[in-house]
Amino acid sequence: NGLPIGSHAFEVHVLDGCGNSDLAILPFDIIDCKAPAPICINGIAIELMPVDEDGDNLPDPGAGMAEIWASDFIASPITDCSEPIKYSINRAGEPNGPDQAGLVLTCDDEGTLVIEIWAYDAAGNSDFCETYILVQDNMGVCGAAAPMAAGAVNTEDNEPVEDVQVSLSGQASTAMTTQNDGAYVFTNLTAGLDYTITPQRDGDYLNGVSTFDLVLISKHILGVGPLSTPYQRIAADVNNSGSITTLDLIQLRKLILSIDTEFANNTSWRFVEEAYVFPGPSNPWAEQFPEVININDLPATSITDADFVAVKIGDVNGDAAANSFAVVDERSYEGTFALQTDEQELKAGNEYRVSFTAADLARIEGYQATLTLSKGVELVDIVSGVATEDNFGLAYLGEGMITTSWHWASEASAKASTDVELFTLVLRANSDAMLSEVLGVSSAVTKAEAYGKDGSFQDVAIEFGSASATASADRFELYQNQPNPFKGETVIGFNLPEAAQATITISDVTGKVLKLYRQDGAKGYNHITVKSSELAATGVVQYTVSTGAHSATKHMIIVE
Numbered sequence: 001n002g003l004p005i006g007s008h009a010f011e012v013h014v015l016d017g018c019g020n021s022d023l024a025i026l027p028f029d030i031i032d033c034k035a036p037a038p039i040c041i042n043g044i045a046i047e048l049m050p051v052d053e054d055g056d057n058l059p060d061p062g063a064g065m066a067e068i069w070a071s072d073f074i075a076s077p078i079t080d081c082s083e084p085i086k087y088s089i090n091r092a093g094e095p096n097g098p099d100q101a102g103l104v105l106t107c108d109d110e111g112t113l114v115i116e117i118w119a120y121d122a123a124g125n126s127d128f129c130e131t132y133i134l135v136q137d138n139m140g141v142c143g144a145a146a147p148m149a150a151g152a153v154n155t156e157d158n159e160p161v162e163d164v165q166v167s168l169s170g171q172a173s174t175a176m177t178t179q180n181d182g183a184y185v186f187t188n189l190t191a192g193l194d195y196t197i198t199p200q201r202d203g204d205y206l207n208g209v210s211t212f213d214l215v216l217i218s219k220h221i222l223g224v225g226p227l228s229t230p231y232q233r234i235a236a237d238v239n240n241s242g243s244i245t246t247l248d249l250i251q252l253r254k255l256i257l258s259i260d261t262e263f264a265n266n267t268s269w270r271f272v273e274e275a276y277v278f279p280g281p282s283n284p285w286a287e288q289f290p291e292v293i294n295i296n297d298l299p300a301t302s303i304t305d306a307d308f309v310a311v312k313i314g315d316v317n318g319d320a321a322a323n324s325f326a327v328v329d330e331r332s333y334e335g336t337f338a339l340q341t342d343e344q345e346l347k348a349g350n351e352y353r354v355s356f357t358a359a360d361l362a363r364i365e366g367y368q369a370t371l372t373l374s375k376g377v378e379l380v381d382i383v384s385g386v387a388t389e390d391n392f393g394l395a396y397l398g399e400g401m402i403t404t405s406w407h408w409a410s411e412a413s414a415k416a417s418t419d420v421e422l423f424t425l426v427l428r429a430n431s432d433a434m435l436s437e438v439l440g441v442s443s444a445v446t447k448a449e450a451y452g453k454d455g456s457f458q459d460v461a462i463e464f465g466s467a468s469a470t471a472s473a474d475r476f477e478l479y480q481n482q483p484n485p486f487k488g489e490t491v492i493g494f495n496l497p498e499a500a501q502a503t504i505t506i507s508d509v510t511g512k513v514l515k516l517y518r519q520d521g522a523k524g525y526n527h528i529t530v531k532s533s534e535l536a537a538t539g540v541v542q543y544t545v546s547t548g549a550h551s552a553t554k555h556m557i558i559v560e
Contacts, residue, residue, distance in 0.1 A: 003030055004030070005030050005031060005032055005081055005082070006029070006030060007027065007028075007029050008027070008028055008029070008030060009025050009026060009027040009028065010025070010026040010028070011023065011024075011025055011026075012024045012025075012026060031123065032080075032081045032082040032121065032123040032125065033123075033125065034080075034081070034125060035119075035121070035125035035126055035127040036078045036080045036085055036119040036120070036121050036125065036126070036127060037078070037119070037127050037129075038074060038078060038087070038117055038118070038119040038127065038128065038129045039074070039075040039076055039129060040073050040074070040075060040117050040129035040130065040131035041072075041073050041074070041075050041131060042131060042179040042180055042181055043131055043132045043133070043134060043179065043181075043183075044068070044072060044073065044131075044133055044134070045133075045134040045136055046066050046068055046105065046133055046134070046135055046136065047066065047136050047137075047138055047139065048064030048065060048066050048105065048106075048107065048110065048135060048136065048137050048139070048141055048142060049064060049065060049066055049139070049141070050063070050064065050139065050141045051063040051064060051065045051141070062107065062141075062142060063106075063107065063141065063142075064106065064107045064110075064137055064139075064141035064142045065104060065105065065106055066104075066105045066135070067102055067103070067104050067105070068089070068102065068103055068105065068133065069089065069101060069102045069103075070087035070088050070089035070100075070101055070102070070103075070117050070118070071087050071101070073089070073115075073117045073131055074087060074117070078119055080121045081121075081123075082121040082122040082123035082125070083121065083122060084121075084122060085119055085120065085121055086098050086101075086119070086120045087101065087117060087118065087119055087120075088100040088101060088117075088118045088120070089101070089102065089103045089115055089116070089117055089118075090103065090115065090116050090118070091103070091109075091113065091114070091115055091116075092114040092115060092116055092130065096116060096118045096128070098118070098120045098126075103115070105133065105135055107137065107141070107142035109133070109135045110135045110136070110137050110142055110187075110188070111134075111135060111187040111188050112132050112133075112134055112135075112176070112185060112187055113132060113133045113134075113135050114130065114131075114132050115130070115131060115132065115133055116128045116129075116130055117129050117130075117131065134185065134187075146187065146188045146189060146190070146191075147189050147190075147191050147298055147299065147300050147301065147302040147303075148185055148186055148187040148188070148189055148302045148303075148304075149168065149185070149186045149189060149195060149197065149295060149298065149302065149303045149304075149306055150183070150184065150185035150186070150302070150303070150304045150306065151183070151184060151197070151293075151303075151304070151305060151306035151307045151308065152178075152181070152182045152183045152184070152307050152308075153166070153178055153182045153184070153199055153271065153307070153308045153310050154182050154274075154307070154308075154309065154310065154322075155309070155310050155311075155312070155318065155320075155322050156229060156231045156232075156309055156311070156318065157318055159182075159322040159323065159326060160178070160180060160181050160182025160183070160322065160323050161178060161182050161201070161269075161310040161322045161323060162178055162179060162180045162182065162322065162323035162324055163177060163178065163201055164177065164178040164182070164184075164199045164200065164201045164269070164271075164310070165177050165199070165200050165201065166178060166184040166197060166198070166199045166200075167197070167198045167199075167200070168186045168195055168196070168197055169195065169196045169198070170189075170193055170194055170195035170196060170295075171190055171193050171195075174186060180323040180324050180325045181323075182322075182323065189298055190298070191298055191299060191300040192297055192298060192300075193297075193298055194294070194295060194296050194297065194298070195294075195295040195298060196292050196293070196294050196295070197292060197293040197295070197306055198291075198292045199271040199291075199308050199310075200267070200269075200271075201267075201268065201269040201310070202267045202268050202269065203268060204268055205255055205261065205262050205263065205268045205313075205314070206255060206256070207268070207312060207315070207320045207321060208312050208314070208315030208317075208318070208319050208320025208321070209252065209255060209256060209312075209314040209315055209320075210256065210368060210447065210449070211253075211256060211366045211367065211368040211405045211406070211407055211449075211451070212317060212365075212366070212449075212451050213236075213252065213314055213315060213316050213317060214249055214252060214253060214256075214366065214405070214407050215365045215366050215407045215408075215451055216236075216316050216317060217236045217244065217248060217249055217252070217316060218249060218407060218408075218409070220233075220236065220244060221244060221245065221246065221249075226282075227244075227316060229281065230278045230281045230282075230284035230289075231272070231284075231309060231311050232316045232318075233282075233283075233284050234270060234272070234284055234289075234311045234313075235311050235312060235313055235314060235315055235316045236248060236314075236316050237266075237285075237313075238251045238252045238263060238266060238313060238314055239251050239263070239264065239265055239266065240263075240265045240266040241265075242285040243285070250390075251263065251264065252314050253390070253391075253405050254393075255314065256368060256403070256405045256446060257391075257392065257393025257395070257403040257404070257405055257446065258393050258395045258396065258403050258445055258446070259393045259395060263313065263314075266313050267313065268312065268313055268314075269310055269311065269312055269313065270291065270310075270311045270313060271291050271308040271309070271310055271311070272289050272290065272291060272308065272309045272311065273289075273290040273291070273292075273293050273307075273308060273309075274307040274308055274309050275305075275307070276289055276290050293306045293308070310322065332457070333449070333456075333457055333458055333459045333487070333488050334452070334456040334457065334458060335456070335458050335459070336458055336459045336460070336461050336488070336489060337358065337360055337364055337367055337450035337452075337458045337459070337460050337461075338358065338359070338360065338461055338462070338463040339356045339358055339422065339441070339460065339461070339462050339463065340356060340357050340358060340359065340462075340463045340465060341354050341355060341356050341357075341435070341462065341463075341464060341465065342355075342435075342464070342465045343434060343435055343436055343464040343465060343479070343493070343495075343525055344434070344435040345432075345434055345435075346376075346377065346427075346429035346432065346433050346434070346435060346438070347429060347432055348429050348430060348431050348432055349428075349429065350428070350429055351380060351426060351427065351428045351429075352426070352427050352428075352429065352435075353383070353424055353425075353426055354424065354425045354426075354427055354435065354439070355385075355421050355423075355424045356385075356421065356422045356423055356424070356425075357420070357421060357422055358422050361386070361422065363452060363453055363454075364450050364451055364452050364453060364458070365407055365408060365451040365452070365453055366405075366406055366407025366408065366450070366451050367404075367405075367406055367407075367449065367450035367451070367460055368403075368404060368405040368406070368446050368447065368448070368449060368450075368460075369403075369404055369441050369442075369443070369446060369447075369448035369449075369460045370396075370401050370402070370403055370404075370441065370442050370443060370444045370445045370446045370447075370448065371401065371402040371403075371404060371425075371439070371440070371441055372400055372401055372402075372439070372440040372441065372442050372444065373400045373401070373402070373427075373438060373439060374400065374433075374437070374438040374439075375400065375430065376429065376430050376431040376433045376437070376438045377427045377428065377429055377430060377433070377438040377439065378427065378428050378430060379394075379397060379402065379425065379426070379427060380426040380427060380428050381425075381426040382402075382423060382424070382425060382426070383423065383424035383425075383426065384423065385420060385421035385422050385423045385424060386406075386420055386421070386422050386423070387404070387406045387422050387423040388423075391404055391405055391406040391423075392404050392423075393405075393446075396444075396445050401442075401444055401445055403445050403446040404446070405446060406422075407451075425439075427439075434477060434479060435464065436462075436464045436479040436480060436482065436493060437479060437480055439462065440462065440480065440482055440483065440484065441460055441461060441462050441482065441483050442483060442484075442485070448460040448483065459483065459486075459487070459488050459489070460483070461482050461483045461486075461490070461491060462482050462483075463482070463491060463527075464479065464482070464493055464525070464527075465525065475495065475497055476494075476495065476496060476497055476547070476549075476550035476552070477494060477495035477552075478492075478494045478495075478545050478552035478553075478554055479492070479493040479494060479495075479554075480554060480556075481493075481530070481543065481554070481556045484556050484557060485556070485557035485558065485559045486532065486556070486557070486558065486559070487532060487558070487559045487560070488531070488532060489529055489530060489531045489532065490529070490530055490532075490556065491527050491528070491529055491530075492504065492527060492528050492530060492543055492545070492556075493525060493526070493527040494521075494525075494526055494527070494545045494552075495524060495525050495526070496521045496522070496523055496524065496526060496547065496550075497523065497550075498523050499520075499521060499522050499523045500521055500547040500548060500549070501518060501519070501520055501521065501547065501548075502518070502519050502520075502521040502526065502545055502546070502547050503516065503517070503518055503544075503545070503546050503547075504516070504517040504518075504519065504528055504530075504543060504544070504545050505517075505543065505544045505546070506530065506535055506541055506542075506543050507541065507542055507543075507544070508537055508541050508542075509540055509541070509542065514535045514536065514537055514541065515530070515534050515535055517530075521547070530543075532558050535558065537558060538558045538559065538560050539557065539558060540555055540556075540557055541555070541556060541557075541558060542554065542555050542556075543555075543556060
C-alpha cells in the first residue's frame with residue numbers, strides 16, 4: 001500500500017520452532033494500468049478562413065481552412081501516475097494516434113463535426129472523450145452559407161437539460177442529443193422548406209420525485225397551496241389526463257414505493273415551446289400546448305431561438321438533476337422524525353406484533369423511508385393504522401426491504417389526534433434476537449426523510465422504547481444504532497440489568513477515541529443521541545458501552 005510504480009521485492013523470513021530459519025526474496029512490479037480519462041469541452045465553434053494555395057494573393061474560390069488542436073478541448077488537466085500526458089484529435093471513425101495533436105478543417109467539414117479527443121500516458125494507456133466542432137462559413141469562403149435551425153432545452157428555472165434527443169423532420173430526417181448546455185443545432189438546411197423539431201427524453205422517472213411532491217400536489221388539490229405555474233401543473237398531471245386529481249397521487253406514490261417503474265400513460269419528461277403563451281396559466285390544458293416547433297418556409301437567415309421548456313413529470317418542486325453538471329440538492333436535515341415502537345426480545349418460531357406510533361406526527365406533512373429486515377426475521381403482514389397498505393411497497397421484500405411513503409390526506413386529518421397507531425408489522429422470528437437488531441431504517445431504495453410543517457426536512461429513524469419482554473430487562477444488551485448508516489445524528493440504545501453509570505466510547509478503527517460520554521443509566525432500556533458533528537469522522541467507527549461489570553462493542557457507519 002503506497003508503493004510507487006516500479007520494481008520492488010518482498011523479503012520473507014521464516015523461522016520454525018527448532019530455530020531453523022530461511023530467507024526468500026519475492027520480486028514484483030507495480031505498473032500503471034489505468035487509462036487517463038479526458039473530459040471534453042462541450043463543443044467549439046470555429047470559423048473557416050480564406051485559402052490562397054495558388055499564390056495569387058486572392059482567396060481561392062470554394063476553399064476554406066482552419067486548424068484546431070486537441071488541447072483546445074480539454075476541460076481540465078489530467079493527473080496521472082505516468083505523466084506526461086499527450087493529446088490527439090481525430091474525426092470520429094478515423095484512426096487515432098498520439099502524434100495527431102492538431103486537425104486541419106476544410107469546407108468538407110462545414111456543419112457539426114463529431115470528433116474524438118484522446119489522452120495517452122507514458123505507460124501506453126489511452127482513453128478518449130467525444131465532442132463536436134461547429135464548423136462555420138460565415139465569410140462565405142465555401143460558397144453561400146446554408147441556413148440552420150438551433151435552440152436550447154431548459155427547465156422552467158433555466159437549467160439546461162442534457163440527454164434530450166432532438167429530432168428534425170422535413171425534407172430530410174436527422175437527430176442529435178443535447179449535452180450539458182442543453183443546446184442543439186441543425187445545419188445545412190434548405191431555405192424555403194418546412195421543418196418540425198421534436199424533443200424527447202424518457203426513462204429517469206424517479207429523478208426529482210419524492211413524497212414532498214405528493215405533499216405539494218395534495219395541497220393543490222385541497223386548494224390550500226395551489227401550484228403557481230402552468231409547468232408545475234403539467235408536472236403534477238402524472239397520468240396525463242389534463243387535470244390534477246388523487247389518481248395522480250396514487251400513480252406517483254406507486255413510483256416512489258417502487259411498485260411501478262414508469263408511468264402508464266406519460267413520459268418522464270415533457271417539452272413545451274418556450275415562445276408559447278398559455279391562454280390561462282391556471283389551466284394549461286385549456287388548449288393543446290405545443291410540444292414541437294413547426295418551421296414554415298425556413299428563412300435564409302436561419303432560426304436560432306427554437307427553444308423548449310422541459311418539464312419533469314412528478315417533480316413539482318423542481319429539484320430534478322437536469323444535467324451532469326447540476327449541483328445535487330443535498331438537503332440539510334433539521335432533527336429526526338422518529339417512528340416509535342417498544343423494544344422486544346424475539347424467540348425463534350414466534351410471531352410478534354410491532355406497532356408504531358410517532359409523537360411528532362402532527363408536526364410533519366409526510367415522510368418516506370426504506371424499512372430493513374435482517375434474515376433473522378420475516379414479514380407476515382402489515383396492519384393498517386393511520387398509514388394503510390397503500391403506503392407500503394414490497395417489491396424488494398425478498399432482499400429484506402419494505403418501502404414506505406405517507407402524507408396527510410387532508411387538513412382535517414392532520415389536525416386530529418395523533419396518539420394512534422401509525423401502522424403495525426407482524427413479524428415471525430427465525431432466530432433469537434432483540435427487535436432493534438433485526439429491524440432498521442435506511443435510504444437503500446426510498447430515501448429516508450420527513451417534511452416538517454415548518455418547511456424543514458428531517459431524517460427518519462426508529463426509536464425503540466423500553467423492552468416489553470421481562471427477560472431482556474435482566475441482562476446487559478447493546479443494540480445497533482438507528483439509523484445506520486447515518487448523517488447528522490443517530491441513537492445508540494442499551495439495556496442494563498441494574499442501574500449503573502455507563503461510559504459510551506466512540507473510536508475509529510485504529511482505536512483512537514473520538515468522543516467519550518458518561519451517563520447515569522437506569523435499570524432497563526437506555527439510549528444516547530450521538531451527533532456526527534461531534535465526531536469529526538466519516539466511514540466505519542465503533543462504539544463501546546461499558547459499566548463496571550459489563551462491556552460490549554458494535555460498529556456504525558457515518559456518511560458525509
